[in-house]
Amino acid sequence: MKKNNAVKLPLLAAMVTFAACNSGSTQQHQEASTDTAKVPAFNLADIDTAYKACDDFDNYVNGGWKKNNPIPSTESRWGAFGILDKQNKEVRLKSIIAELTSKTDLKKGTEEQQIADYYTSFLDTATIEKRGITPLKPYLDKIDAIKTLADWAAVTGELQKIGVSTFTGFGADADAKDSKMNVLYQGQSGLSLGEKSYYMQQDSATKNVRDEFVKHVDKMFTLAGFPEKNAGTTILGLETGLAKIQLTNVELRDPVKTYNRAAFSELKTLAPDFDWDAFAQKQDIKTDTLVLQNKGYLTNAGKLLKATPIDILKTYTKWQLLSSFAGYLPKAFDEENFHFFGTVMTGKKAQKTRAERAIRSTDGKLGMPLGKLFAKKYFPESSKEKVSQMIENVRSVYGERIDKLTWMSDSTKQMAHKKLASFTYKIGYPDKWKDYSSIQVDKGTLLENAISAILYDHHENIAKIGKPVDKSEWGMTPQTVNAYYNPLNNEVVFPAGILQPPFYNPNADDAINYGGIIAVIGHEFTHGFDDQGSQFDADGNLKNWWTKTDRENFDKLTKRYINYFSNIEALPGVKINGALTIGENVADLGGLTLAYYALKKSFEGKEEPKPIDGFTWQQRFFLGWGQVWHGNITDAALRQQIQTDPHSPARDRINGPLPHLKEFQEAWGCQPGSKMSLPDAERVVIW
Incomplete structure (x- = not known):
């Protein structure tokens, strides 16, 4: 959510x-x-x-x-798109998943087994409650062990692989000036509220969102048993600092200004105190060149990070990790996550049922394997x-x-x-389907299942750097x-x-x-x-x-x-x-x-x-x-x-x-x- x-x-x-x-x-x-x-x-x-x-x-x-x-209580908007989406997912995909979960002889590693067991793991709330936030412990331990900005760069790089945001991020796509080849892009990131205007505008509605965000972060930290005090205020302060130096969503529309090809080594000149080598190596990224979105942001972000106490950066990273996976954690985390991002941000009054969300989560993580079955049956x-x-x-x-x-x-x-x-x-x-067999899915490990699917996407994307574009994708x-x-x-x-x-x-x-x-x-x-x-x-x-x-x-x-x-x-x-x-x-x-x-x-x-x-x-x-x-x-x-x-x-x-x-x-x-x-x-x- x-x-x-x-x-x-x-x-x-x-x-x-x-x-x-x-x-x-x-x-x-x-x-x-x-x-x-x-x-x-x-x-x-x-x-x-x-x-x-x-x-x-x-x-x-x-x-x-x-x-x-009228808008259903589980929705923030209701119209032709939402109704058809509901039909596709909660009727058509549901029937496909129901057929798979009824089988007992699905071979490990097949798309059918992945879909069935992922869906089952999402519904296994007893196991989710029992495990608590234990699945996050290996990552939390690494965050707690951070002592320097260089350590923080390495850990955030590793967390990038599993979809946890920080102040910047990497991704591969076709080179805008040589569209037959893929190149690494860098872009701004790390704002929990999604866009800088939420941090800058002073109208009462936007101020209320920020106030509720602070309460939300504090409650999530309390639920997790984290010792940090006033985490919400701390994180809002850091993210506001990032927001002030980021490009607006209008500026991001300019493909000329946001295309700045550079040597990878230039990152070290723009933000010398951040360990770019460790950040990239932890993501398995190897490249001599990349396209920078905005050099000024990197310079200013580097200065901001250097001036920020390491404990604040650790608190921020804990928050990004916890928030990223809140929907896979016990009910208390899930409901609080929905309260803020669902109700406060978009006006939804109630969550969808667990079964409906299980379908959508399976679709989100195993969308193409499901899509193969959907297309065969309905198109x-x-x-x-x-x-x-x-x-x-x-x-x-x-x-x-x-x-x-x-x-x-x-x-x-x-x-x-x-x-x-x-x-x-x-x-x-x-016209052709990829091999998803490397995604590891088991019935009792929801969060690990999600991470395995995320890692698959990450490795597939990073492997494109410097390779010809596959236009059939x-x-x-x-x-x-x-x-x-x-x-x-x-x-x-x-x-x-x-x-x-x-x-x-x-x-x-x-x-x-x-x-x-x-x-x-x-x-x-x-x-x-x-x-x-x-x-x-x-x-x-x-x-x-x-x-x-x-x-x-x-x-x-x-x-x-x-x-x-x-x-x-x-x-x-x-x-x-x-x-x-x-x-x-x-x-x-x-x-x-x-x-x-x-x-x-x-x-x-x-x-x-x-x-x-x-x-x-x-x-x-x-x-x-x-x-x-x-x-x-x-x-x-x-x-x-x-x-x-x-x-x-x-x-x-x-x-x-x-x-x-x-x-x-x-x-x-x-x-x-x-x-x-x-x-x-x-x-x-x-x-």
Whole structure:
């Protein structure tokens, strides 16, 4: 339940909460997944006619749904993504795991044995209670033995291997300037609250989070029997010091400024008092070169660490270890961990059942082995063909849109076409599966099982340094309800998990599906041309392919869109960070535009579809967009999203781009001056 505060590497694939479609005929779908009932294209009961489409499209389309679907006590937000995720995990994965755990002859080291025994170990609360924090003792002993900053560097390096954060971290990925080869990246890390604004902002809500954090740390130390006094205040003080010198989440979006190739030895010049050799050796890292995220941070962090008493660093490291594995410890730790990271941070009222969490934990640690079984049972090979056709449809329309641009020169258009033609895509699940047999899993050792899976991931990642990139690799499991664009591979990826209603519905009319799945595909394509993706060429290298004037024109358009979203109030006194969300906002605007004209193009030479339920095809297109994003969210989760997430809130992903689309105003007959309409001079049209 602890918020992920993993190292923020600058150029990893952009995981975006928007994705692709299901496919194949209804018959094929039923053969692959017999648990899926026929889903209506659009439920008219979801509409709330107390609202007007031209004033608040979200509440018009989804007002009825919101009233009838309150947030469950175990969730901080509830919508199409969460509901489908619950179906995938708590129904489909559950059935797979139940079948495996019923068997008594599973061979040691097989994926089936790993899945079954990991799940069983998570449910064995009697053993977990009996063992207490004993599984952490070997690591705690090493922390207690620290006497110098050099000792601390070695121990934190060893803890990095098992996912325990400190002020910085390493990870391998494709070299942004030589995308065929992997390189080691360094990035800032170590903030328990996830982002520096939580340490800096002085509003009452953020201050309350910090106060609750101090209480949370103190209680966790008390539960563990640790002797340190005022640990919460101590840790908040150190993390605040780190936060002050870290880059903001907006600054981290700049792939040029965060790419600083250097010799490994330069680390010793930037922060000479930290033992970089020991830190790297404990992680089995051997390299002469790496890419630094921000040299200034390393220098300032080195000075901060040198000035910090070693006992404070030890207390901080104990906290990071305890917090990282709280969910695998006895009930008291687990519940306190949920209280802070679940209730205080996101507004959840109750934890999921132990069995539900066992499924999700198994999925988190053994996601790909589970994904192999999921894909086999729920996603037929034939589905890939339909999705491929949709992707090529979007590619074709995108090319036409590029040709019609008035703000881009012919020479840059030529390069844009080259990049568009070079886009590759992955659908459903990997073509080849890795060997996970080295992960050690036993029924009575939950925490050790988790560590073994983490170590597998660490060694696999570190082994890539200096090796050619394997472009067949996936950054998401097949059961994931999401999709992503990876600028380093110039690829879009659509897992099987999201290729289902409401994103794609084989029983729906084309307009609904184009407003859903095709807009999703267009969204991912547009990421290749957003504020970050546009800085990478057709080969996935960080390289300028624009003329100076064209880049200035693009930046002017995105600046206007940044200002537009920055004026949207998500909560009283809390506005969207337009600079943080610009990539996703541009992708939404582009995805909608591409999908609309792809739908229109599909009707060429055919009779225009007749209205359904009183709605024209143009209106149903936007109904499809609206229902993909229907959702409710707690104020705490919404506040956290505004501060940390590059995606705008769901209601603003619905309403936000629509005033910029003349097609929306024409579809719904919106008059000038309506809230969902803008004068032509104020519209932002990028792609």
